[in-house]
Amino acid sequence: MLKSIAKLLKVLNSETDPAQISLAFCFAMVLGFTPFLSLHNIVVILLVLVLRVNLSAFILGFVFFSGMAYLFDPLFHALGQGLLKAESLQGLWSSLYAGFFWRMTRFNNTLVMGSLTVSIVLFVPFLVLFNRLILKYRGTFLAWVRKTRFMQALRATRLFQTYETLSSLEGDG
Amino acid sequence: MKKWIRWPGLLVFLGVLGLLCFLFVFLIDGFVEREIEKSATALNEARVELDKADVSLFPLGIVLNRLQVTDREDPMRNIVEIAEIRFLIDPEKLSRKKVLIREMTVDKVQLNTPRQSSGAIRAVSEEGASQADADKKEKTETFELPALELPNVRDILEKEDLASLKLAEDLKKEIKANQAKWEAKLKELPDKKTFESYRERVKKLKGAEKGGLGGILGGAAEVVSLQKEIRADLNKIQEAKDQLKKDTETLQSRVKDIPKAPLEDIERLKNKYALSPKGLSNISRMFFGEKIGGWAEMAVNTYEKLSPYLGELSGGEKKAVEQKPPRGKGVDIHFRKQAPSPGFHVQVAKVSALLEAGQFNGEVHHLSNAQNILGKALTFQFSGKAIPNVERVNLDGEIDRINPAQATDRLTLHVGGASIQNLSLVKSDRFPVTLKAARADLETQAVIQSGQLDATLSAKLQAVQLAAGLEKDNPPLVQAMADTLADVKAFQLNAAGKGALKNYDLSLSSDLDDVMQKAVGQQVRAQAEKFEKALKSAVTEKVEKALSEVNAESAGLDGIVGELTGRLKLGDGVLKDALAKSTGGLKLPF
Numbered sequence: 001m002l003k004s005i006a007k008l009l010k011v012l013n014s015e016t017d018p019a020q021i022s023l024a025f026c027f028a029m030v031l032g033f034t035p036f037l038s039l040h041n042i043v044v045i046l047l048v049l050v051l052r053v054n055l056s057a058f059i060l061g062f063v064f065f066s067g068m069a070y071l072f073d074p075l076f077h078a079l080g081q082g083l084l085k086a087e088s089l090q091g092l093w094s095s096l097y098a099g100f101f102w103r104m105t106r107f108n109n110t111l112v113m114g115s116l117t118v119s120i121v122l123f124v125p126f127l128v129l130f131n132r133l134i135l136k137y138r139g140t141f142l143a144w145v146r147k148t149r150f151m152q153a154l155r156a157t158r159l160f161q162t163y164e165t166l167s168s169l170e171g172d173g
Numbered sequence: 174m175k176k177w178i179r180w181p182g183l184l185v186f187l188g189v190l191g192l193l194c195f196l197f198v199f200l201i202d203g204f205v206e207r208e209i210e211k212s213a214t215a216l217n218e219a220r221v222e223l224d225k226a227d228v229s230l231f232p233l234g235i236v237l238n239r240l241q242v243t244d245r246e247d248p249m250r251n252i253v254e255i256a257e258i259r260f261l262i263d264p265e266k267l268s269r270k271k272v273l274i275r276e277m278t279v280d281k282v283q284l285n286t287p288r289q290s291s292g293a294i295r296a297v298s299e300e301g302a303s304q305a306d307a308d309k310k311e312k313t314e315t316f317e318l319p320a321l322e323l324p325n326v327r328d329i330l331e332k333e334d335l336a337s338l339k340l341a342e343d344l345k346k347e348i349k350a351n352q353a354k355w356e357a358k359l360k361e362l363p364d365k366k367t368f369e370s371y372r373e374r375v376k377k378l379k380g381a382e383k384g385g386l387g388g389i390l391g392g393a394a395e396v397v398s399l400q401k402e403i404r405a406d407l408n409k410i411q412e413a414k415d416q417l418k419k420d421t422e423t424l425q426s427r428v429k430d431i432p433k434a435p436l437e438d439i440e441r442l443k444n445k446y447a448l449s450p451k452g453l454s455n456i457s458r459m460f461f462g463e464k465i466g467g468w469a470e471m472a473v474n475t476y477e478k479l480s481p482y483l484g485e486l487s488g489g490e491k492k493a494v495e496q497k498p499p500r501g502k503g504v505d506i507h508f509r510k511q512a513p514s515p516g517f518h519v520q521v522a523k524v525s526a527l528l529e530a531g532q533f534n535g536e537v538h539h540l541s542n543a544q545n546i547l548g549k550a551l552t553f554q555f556s557g558k559a560i561p562n563v564e565r566v567n568l569d570g571e572i573d574r575i576n577p578a579q580a581t582d583r584l585t586l587h588v589g590g591a592s593i594q595n596l597s598l599v600k601s602d603r604f605p606v607t608l609k610a611a612r613a614d615l616e617t618q619a620v621i622q623s624g625q626l627d628a629t630l631s632a633k634l635q636a637v638q639l640a641a642g643l644e645k646d647n648p649p650l651v652q653a654m655a656d657t658l659a660d661v662k663a664f665q666l667n668a669a670g671k672g673a674l675k676n677y678d679l680s681l682s683s684d685l686d687d688v689m690q691k692a693v694g695q696q697v698r699a700q701a702e703k704f705e706k707a708l709k710s711a712v713t714e715k716v717e718k719a720l721s722e723v724n725a726e727s728a729g730l731d732g733i734v735g736e737l738t739g740r741l742k743l744g745d746g747v748l749k750d751a752l753a754k755s756t757g758g759l760k761l762p763f
Contacts, residue, residue, distance in 0.1 A: 017176075035501065048182075049183065050178065050186065051178065051182075052177050069501075076503075077498060077503055080503065081504070094508045097507075097508040100264075108508065109503040109504070109506075110498070110504045111498075111503025111504075114503075
């Protein structure tokens with residue numbers, strides 16, 4: 001875990017494209033929010049592996065969003081139930097339910113429906129938001145953060161030493 | 174573009190996916206085997222074991238090897254053991270969490286097979302097991318053959334307690350106790366001595382008359398007091414006498430009942446030991462009752478054990494109750510389908526069974542867990558194949574629980590051309606009967622509705638050879654019965670079981686009853702009359718002896734009555750003297 005956090009810090013501070021990091025966070029959000037054993041998550045994992053998104057950011061994001069999913073579980077269930085029971089959508093759901101493929105996606109599960117809807121709705125806004133935050137962090141906060149007493153103290157910690165080691169290794173490489 | 178694509182990632186993905194598929198294929202058999210064992214054991218409340226489960230994915234199917242279902246009431250036996258079950262599952266229905274099996278093959282079904290280890294998942298209560306055994310025994314041992322020889326009356330009276338004799342003995346004891354009580358009471362009552370003392374006092378008062386006026390006045394007061402004392406004593410004796418009379422009358426009336434009591438004893442002993450013509454009228458029950466009762470009991474037990482697996486008796490699929498789901502699980506919402514279907518449905522199961530009688534092949538249609546949703550009843554047809562000594566056996570039936578409140582189960586069994594040999598009908602030492610040979614056609618129909626059984630059996634037996642295994646020098650009646658049975662060449666047997674499934678009444682009749690009555694009815698009647706006469710004479714003799722002892726004892730009470738009467742007479746005499754003194758005997762001077 002320390003290594004992952006250190007790697008994340010390194011990535012944030014490096015020249016890596018911010019979109020690769022924010023896309024990793026967004027895919028992590030989908031995987032973290034929705035039940036792991038769902039058909040769409042195979043697609044998410046395939047995209048994470050094939051697209052050059054940052055894996056450290058993805059792993060950390062997955063841990064973070066899984067925790068958040070536990071908190072938001074009742075909200076996802078209520079939203080999913082609301083959508084699945086909405087009178088106007090019954091025709092759509094019934095036709096999907098008649099198809100073997102769509103039943104395999106478990107779309108009729110309240111939690112899958114609620115969490116996936118939230119993930120899809122938040123995907124693009126979060127992508128833009130994370131992008132801006134990373135740029136802001138790099139442009140404004142990085143120099144300031146480095147000078148803070150907290151960062152000075154942090155430099156003395158094992159975490160930072162790990163980060164340094166990794167940085168030098170990367171540099172050597 | 175190259176900046177955004179990571180081709181090695183695709184290889185990693187495919188590698189991981191391949192590994193997962195390999196693990197799934199490798200582990201799925203064990204997983205399915207454990208799941209079937211676990212859920213079936215929970216349902217059966219006794220161990221259900223599988224030797225092996227083999228899952229195929231394309232097409233989706235399962236082969237189960239050696240399924241053993243423990244009998245929860247006898248954990249060292251399997252209620253059913255199946256060598257192999259093969260079936261394909263409809264994947265489209267499975268995606269809706271429904272199991273639809275269009276065709277299932279069930280090979281080598283065996284019932285009631287022994288187990289190597291106990292299949293109990295909890296201790297079977299010994300009390301419960303012994304009660305079940307006792308119930309079974311009670312049902313199968315109720316058919317007894319009556320006596321066929323004239324019993325020895327002396328032997329019977331030696332081992333039997335006579336109620337009339339006991340009545341006489343009890344009465345004798347009671348009279349004795351009464352006598353002792355009254356003898357003790359006699360001592361407390363005024364006796365001859367008391368009345369003599371009164372007489373003395375009367376005499377003294379007569380003497381006092383000559384003592385002048387003062388003596389006359391004092392004497393009058395004493396006379397009045399004396400009269401009161403005598404009257405009080407006489408009252409005591411009279412009350413005692415009245416009470417004794419009542420007691421005696423009660424006892425006497427009971428003594429009078431004693432001679433009637435032997436009649437009940439005679440009737441009871443006659444019914445117990447004598448073969449009555451009425452007993453002969455249901456000889457078929459004696460011959461076939463135990464066998465048919467045992468078969469019926471076995472069939473009912475098997476039905477009760479299998480019934481829960483054949484379809485819901487009430488309820489069917491329950492309506493889902495809306496409740497808060499556990500975290501991370503959610504709730505599956507089911508949408509309107511073209512046609513609702515049960516959770517489990519086997520359209521056709523082709524079954525081969527190896528039973529004690531031989532091999533049976535057949536088909537079971539529409540085995541499901543919710544007939545009310547499916548709208549089809551479970552039906553089955555089986556026929557015997559190469560069954561020794563039987564030309565044809567057909568078993569078919571219907572388990573209809575489409576409307577659980579009106580569940581009706583039907584079964585029909587036809588057995589044709591069954592060759593029966595050496596079937597022991599009566600195992601009694603006195604009159605063992607064996608059906609040496611016969612050719613039988615039988616038809617059984619049973620309907621169970623709301624726990625009520627209505628079953629009939631009709632059997633036609635031809636080329637009959639009945640034999641009573643008697644030794645030489647038999648009583649005439651026994652020999653006559655044996656000869657009659659030997660002459661029987663054909664008969665019809667009918668049985669009916671009606672009533673609650675757990676406590677049905679079994680009735681049997683056959684034309685053997687008439688044959689037997691015609692042949693030996695007269696002899697039986699004569700024998701019964703002879704026995705009754707001997708019994709009457711022996712019992713009466715015994716009771717009369719006891720009655721004379723009772724009468725002797727009651728004479729003692731009469732003596733006490735006489736004693737009390739004597740005392741009353743004496744007291745009356747003394748009182749008269751005293752009265753004569755106070756009225757006529759004593760002359761006042763004024």
